[in-house]
Amino acid sequence: MHKSVTDVSGGAQSAFTAGDGSQSSPSLIQVLWQHRMTLVLTCLACLFVGALYLVCAKKIYVATARLLVEENGPRTYSESNGFANQSESFVQNQVDALQSRPVIRRALDSID
Secondary structure (H helix, E strand, O other): OOOEEEOOOOOEEEOEEOOOOOEEOOOHHHHHHHOHHHHHHHHHHHHHHHHHHHHHOOOOOOOOOOOOOOOOOOOOEOOOOOOEOOOOOHHHHHHHHHOOHHHHHHHHHHHO
8 A cells, every 4th residue: 555645835745665565754864865966965065165265254363472571670678578579650661661652563563
C-alpha cells in the first residue's frame, strides 16, 4: 500500500515505503544525498562570500602598551619605612609631556 503525504502548501509528496509495505520516513543521509548539489553550492557560496569579505574589509589593528614612569632624582629617605619621597606633581608632569603634540606627532610619524 502506497500512501501520499500532503504538505502545508497543498502539494502531494510520495512517502518512502519499506520492503514489507509499511511507510517509513527517509533517513537524514538519504535526504542529504538527494540534495547534495544544493549543499555543495551553498557551501561554495558561503566560502566565496567569506573570502570576498576578507579581501574587501578594512583592516583594523589594535595595540596596547604600558609605560612605567619612575622618578630618577636623588633618593632622599623619609621617615616612613625608608622609601623615597616622590614629588606630588611628578606623575602629572610626565602625563602632560606624553600627551603633548610633539610627542604624539613623532609617535604617529614613526608608524608610517
